[in-house]
Amino acid sequence: MAERINARIKEAKAQGAEFSVELRNEALEEAFYETADEARVLRLDLIEAFDSGARERSMERYNRARRIERTISARWRPGFRELENMLAVTDELLHEVGEVVFDWYYADESLMAERLLDTDAVGGKGLKCFLFLAMLSRVCAIAAEILLLARHGYSDGMRSRMRSLHETSVIMGALEEAEPPMATEVAERYSAWSIVEDKKDLAGDSVDDVDLQAMEESARRRWGADFFKPYGWALPLFPGRRGGVTFAEIDSLVGMSELRSWYRHANHSVHAGPSSVMRRLDFDKMPDPFISGAEDVPAGELAAVMHNTTIMVTRCGVAALRILSVVTESYDAAFLMHALQIAAKSAQREFDKLRELSNGE
Template identity: 35%
Template sequence: MANLENSEILKYALEEVNGAIRRGELVAGDDEGMNEAVVQAVENAVERSELLTPTGHAWLRRKIEEWRPVRRKKMAKVRRANLRRWGRGLRYYENCIVTSEVLNKMLEDCIGAWVLNDRSVISENLLGVEGVMGGKGLKCLTLLSLQSRACSIVNEIGLLSEHGYPEAVMARTRSLHELAVVAHALSAHGLADTSVSDRYGAWTVAEAKKEWRVLSGLGMDPDALSGIDAELQVCAEATWGSDFFKQNGWASPLFPGRRPPIPLSDIETLVGMNHMRQYYLAGNDAIHAGPRALAGRSRFRGGAIFPTSSEVQHETTRYFLAVSAITLAEICAAACEVVSSITEDFDALFALKAMGDAVEQARGEFESGGMRP
């Protein structure tokens, strides 16, 4: 690779800057203008780098094509290693997913039959805003949506585990944990209670308001809330005050006498999910650009310091597949109990036994260490 003395890219950039100086476009003492000119000159040189450094470009193209089959072979090897160890566990994990998806359809049918038998359900408006469902209908649909999203996430976790992406597995398990905390929080005052779920349903305008504020601060011109959303925002503030729009203001009924902001960790503790906190924090490391997470990625394998694609991490796989299966069961139970209680279709509860059996089978496989060679 070229050094500072014979870099064609640097020579081109310097010539462009010197040309600007000769033309009087840059003057002595204008440090800001000089810095901007240098940055722009380097960008221009990089755009022309294929012409300036044809040998280097040819080398790069050759290396890219050489690496492509090596990468594919490595990724296939990682997948085979995971399947050798966790193939049976992943089949059991899929049983959990399939059971949860069938449960979702059951709950959907329960809600549909309930609405057909009692049309007043859809006429209960949130905060009196016409066209926005509130009350028990909103709570059932919210739990159904939470459970359906959990199904999607565990599908992702299963695929990511099989193909060797442990950090992504931890990150998605973190998301699953958040869904579980919310699912339990919505019924902390009772399965049929709607004091929390109504606020959670109206929280969409709080999120929209925050987004508008952030984008406006960046000098953008986002569309303001209009129509039903604007009316819902006005009604929410009139009913619950401006504190509603602060962090997790929807959860205020869970903490009498306390004003937001309310950290997720407090809600987590209230609903008894803090025993899973360690996995949530591990997911944080996998998502955020913290120095500990970056330093912890060092492997010194295959001639590289850090991994750039898939890898085998059996311990991460076993723990997070087990945790995500257990968390999925928690969300399924929360959704099933609410829908059954409100719709009075209690036969749907038998699905929880099937879900529990599937999760127990998967958990046992992961705890035992899988199919060791």
Template identity: 25%
Template sequence: MKKILSIQETLDRCVAQATSREQLLPMALARAAKRRNISLPEHDIQRLAAALLNAEGEEIQLDVNPPCAFGDNEKEVQTTVQGLIDELGESITDVLGNVAEAISQAVPNALASVAEFIGDRISEQALEHSLHLRKAHSERAETVQRMWGKAIEQLDLLRHIVLEWNHAAALHRKGAYAKPNTAFALSKLVARAYEVVGEIITLARSGYADGALARWRSLHEICVITMFLAMRSDRCAQMYLSHHWVEELRLLDVDRASGTARAVNAHSDRYIHDLRKQKDALVAKFGTAFAKDYGWASVELGRAKITFRDLESNVGLETLRRGYQQANSTVHGGALATLTRVSVGPGSVDGAVIPPAYGCEVAANYTTASLSMMIAELCLETENADLLTMNMVINNSASKIRELIRKAQKKASGDTPRARILMLKAAQRESRRKSRRAI
């Protein structure tokens, strides 16, 4: 079978051919003749090059009959040939330099032409490939719908109920929503949670279990902050909302430090100046800790530094710590997420272009827990019957989702009543066969 050369192998072969002795020596001889002001026809240069390449030791067999281009007699021929040989050293160096320069210019052009040719071929085949991928994605989405469709639809309903609860809480102004800054912050956070859950559902429905879990990581952080603000003073919510000045200024400072800032003009300079002035005023008001990450929480708790894990522990959501660490793995570039996938379970390497439909229940389970626990916390300080009733509806919906996931998991693993009956009957038949063989 004929071997198909790679682009690099073909390029190496062409370069090797262009820099071979057979190619370089005639060019070097022509350069040497020019240096000595000798006019030699192309066929005589080729004849001398062949003689030099075939020489044995120091003996050169050059088949010429004087008078010729090398000289009018044998002595002149010998003198001319020797002079050309003496010039070969510098001539070969010049030729090699010219060839190297020509190759350095020709290779990028050649690769660009090859890339254009390959790109055209790929474009011709792209439609067929896209149709194949679209079919594979569609089949995976159908599998997700069969396995997790009911649970995901119930989760979609749950997020709408949570949003309605938020609107009702803002309207009644009870519990944590009785405080103006806290009410505004909580309303914004719950609305953002609603959007993130929508993203989780979209990814899960398409079978992107790892992507859904990565978005749940954001939801978990939103829920933790929401619960923390609900527990704390209205001043804490005010600091949380004001911290956006610090975060925006930090982004602009990073842009300037890395040289990626947008075009600077008088307006942007004034804006940055105003941001810095606002930040300085807030630091003067709340303290130096305010300028740090989670500075609003640091000031509220009277601590120099606060981490997200501190907030998580403060609101009692350590139960979701393992899920958060797993989600961190899907977000960052660690080896665990590189070598494994949530969609194929632990300890498995996923080499498929289209990952299977498993693992979507992981993000769905965590999302359900986050939403139900967040609303339960927000209900602690209210006695409003409307809000408490809606919280019960949310808890019932969350329980239904968990039950649907459990049933789907059992069905996927074959652990269903019908499967157990069939396995029992198969075992009984095998037992009877063994008994007959024993008789």
């Protein structure tokens, strides 16, 4: 195999090509498929046995996944139904309020004239409202993913998406509390921080994006070099602070620290640390110790994740409704908040009740 790869690279260099990662990967791919084709001819008996085993494994994985899904759904169906209802209520609020916000924005030319920095991007109060709408939309999507993964027994995925929901909830809370509802400075800083994200994405590549460079220069003139430090957009939340900010500080500031232990726990499901890696081996199940697919999620953990999900969706929904109602002055948020909170409490009660029943089994 190594000889084939080196031969491909040598041949390409002889034709004037320079060595690169792309060249190495192309040589590796060509050598792999050539070797695999030869193996099929030379050891056809082994290939057929392996293919047969893979087909059996595929059917076994399918049956196991269906069995776990049925087990989880049978146990948690009432709670899942209430959470689905809560997400439907939140989604309906999003669409109803979104229609109001868009009508408000396009009816006022002065709003449409507000721009972000020196660009053609939406700025000012319009940007702030669109940010909260987009964040609430993302919250609904993440919560639906958590529900789907929990229902199918993918606990790592469930926890990792809860981590994303926690982060979104914290950022949304920070944008709500950072300034008076009619102010837009922090919302614009947050939106403009996409400059930092884009530059990280392009790290190591030559950057010839004129618009990105112009936006970076404009942000530097307006907010200074500290804006580009970690979470630099959030500096106004910490008066007098120089340099960067940590996510933990923002988390504590907006009052989400009571869920932080779950956030830290979920980190293991995102990163490749030993705590998550070794959990995929269960020596009590020898001779097949590998947990390589769906699994039955412990009752206490599933109930806690679902309960926390309802808390965060509610907080985000209330934050969005409050900000949008004040900025647009177009609707009364009290009724909509009440509808969301009723749906959330119904889901929380159901999961708490089901957790107690499961613990008593």
